[in-house]
Amino acid sequence: MESWHLAALLGFFAAALVLTVVVQRPAFQVAAAAAALVLLLSVRGVAAWRTVGALVPVVLAVALVNPLVNSQGATVIAMLPWGRPYTLEALLFGVQTGTMLATMLLWFASFNALVAGEKLSYLIGGSAPGVALVFTMVLQLVPRFQRRAQTVFAAFDGLGMGHGRGSAAQRVRQGARELSALTGWALEGSIVTADSMRARGFGSGRPMRLTVYRVGAAQAAAWAAMGLLLAVAVVGIAGGCATAQFVPVVSFPPPDGLFCASLVSFTLFLAMPSLVNAAERLRWRLSLSRI
Amino acid sequence: MALIAFQNLTFRYPGAGEPTLDDVCLEVGRGSLLCLMGRSGCGKTTLVRQLKTPLVPKGARSGRVLFDGVDVDAMDLRDQARLIGYVGQDPDSQLVCDTVGRELAFGLENVGAPREEAAVAVAETASYFGLQELMDCPVAELSGGQKQLVNLAAVLALRPQVLVLDEPTSQLDPVAAGEFLATVRAVNDDLGLTVILVEQRLEAAFAMADQVVVMANGRVAFQGSPEEVAASLGKCNHELCRCLPSAARIALALSGGTLQPCPLTVREGRRWLEGHLGGCQARACSAADPAAGTAESAGSARSGAGEQPACRPALRLRDVWFRYGRDLPDVLRGLSLTVEAGQLFALVGGNGAGKSTLLSLACGLRTPYRGRVETFGNRCALLPQDPQALFSWDSVAQELGDMVGAGVAGAASAGGAGDSAMTTEEVAALCHLKGLLDRHPLDLSSGEQQRIALAKALLVNPSVLLLDEPTKGLDALFKAELGALLQRLAQRGLTVVAVSHDVEFCAEWADRAALLFDGAIVASGAPSQLFAASAFYTTAASRIARDAVPGAVTVEDVVSACRSL
Incomplete structure (x- = not known):
């Protein structure tokens, strides 16, 4: 799904985040977490497990801390030293909140991997090309500044006046010298950049965006299906199928037809990008086997 | 008819007494490659910038600049951007976008080129320059030579009729510079593109031009074919x-x-x-x-001076091994080197041979993981490739004055060099900075900046001076001045170690030279022996x-x- 149109990607991730936040019922939550995890695995491969490993302590911490501040709940596991009960319901509620948080972070991780700076600036570029250019230039500014800072530090160090030597006063003075050298150099560079931009017609009129994302029939079909699935899921969630109560006792509305339909749609919607990826991979395998 | 004509062009910067361009008349034929030469400050850059209206500096101008019979001021900004390409000195700062592909498309986007046309232009430019593999590569990861090629390609993607190049190779090493000039020549030969090339490395550029213009004091001093210009310069024994x-x-x-x-x-x-x-x-x-x-x-x-017997060593490296990280390959492999006091020692070698690494080890900025670096109590100062990295004040006088305090603080700990420290006045005189003391360092030419940086280094009172590519961006005359200056310093007892790509410079001025290859010294001796024995790496x-x-x-x-x- 790397080839997807940026608007579609943004739309999907926005919907996924909202859905993740609004559902409370464990069935939905587990489905959302699983979909987010599978997507990250399909996008980033084995490297995704590192992110997952970092999220487990988050879930645990939220789960264990919640009962300390929330003492509602019918089933008391233990009494805290300061006289408040530590309840099972509050613990479960903590697990629910932690899972929601972790799922959101998983969506964000996939989002970052899929939507590069270029795509983002492309979307802004349609309406405000100047802003988009500034955006990409700012992104480059920091690494460029860092490289130059290294050069400046090394240059002064070579004359025996690095900022790591001498008394505190000397260090401060040296720091000021280096900062001044760095800004002077950067300003000089920015004049050159501005000249280079104007020499190539920047500001000569309304620019044209050249990077094009093509929307093929398969992609359009996938989007239509996703729109349908999202509609069913939203109807179910709006109808209260995804609500749950944790305190004082854990209770859900009884499962019915609408619940099943909206859970299935919800799961399929969130899993669609992973399915598309899997299909693309499968097609690649098949095409390879023919060679 | 000539494609470009400067007619009685006079230009004066605001507040300047003498005009920078004085009644310049010049015609550039369609498809020709014009090489513009002259001392720095003679008005070359001011002249070629007149062709690019958005880049014309502020000042009073009279006379006309015609492009294809039309006054450039009357040209539409988009036509101006499309038809007249411009590439300057600094490979890094000229890049605007994050990847090579976007950089190539930048100009086309700005002039609002139709999508299909632009896609073809980007594709064929990338193919011509062999940039296909690099299309998605972040520009920050390219080498200096590659960056400058991308700058050239980004301009050529607009399919200009004339290419204006203002000292495009001054920040490149000789190998990359040679490649760049070869590409310019190919563009001129294959595409028939008119090229105006302001250049200091004339060894190659001079012969490839079909028209050479020599400027002096804002005027066209000589013009004609390269042979004619060389002959007329020779006739009056011109400094150029x-x-x-x-x-x-x-x-x-x-x-x-x-x-x-x-x-x-x-x-x-x-x-x-x-x-x-x-x-x-x-x-x-x-x-x-x-x-x-x-x-x-x-x-x-x-x-002669270097060959005298009974010289004491000033810097010695013994079986030095170095790498930048545990898992990285060795940069220096068992390197041994002795530099004697008062010598002007030149170290030549290609990119990645370990030249700069060797300097930072000699200066004590890094330590080898095996072997020893001995400095015999000498104080080393290392001059970086970019002199600008050292400038933090608004005038040359302040730059030098600032070093006095810093130098004294440092010298106390280093035991001194034996001979007494030079005063600011002495150093300024030695480096020919007397007339520049009130100027802003960043406004000066590369040669002048190099001398300021050198003066700063001398004020630290070192007894071993280490120079990293000291001739980068200098024309032949500045190089000669620098060489003579380094020789004077060596005669005063200072040891000078210069690493450089510039074989011509090393052959002319060094007492001893060594060739560094693959992390070790493969040959060393007097420059006459070393370079005479070499078939490729020679003058x-x-x-x-x-x-x-x-x-x-x-x-x-x-x-x-x-x-x-």
């Missing part, structure tokens, strides 16, 4: 003769300044010298013995006179040896 290709310099010196046609390339030079010496031989002497003898004497005369003069006068490596060597034949 030094900038000419070695073949031309040798031929001009040996023929007394009058000859037609003047040889320009190594091939032409060899042929010319053969003919010239053939004539001499007929007149008298047998060539072989005296040739060898004179070359030897020429060599030993120059390296143009040596390549020209290799058979006739073995052992001569500089133009002066060749000339004096041939004269005595």
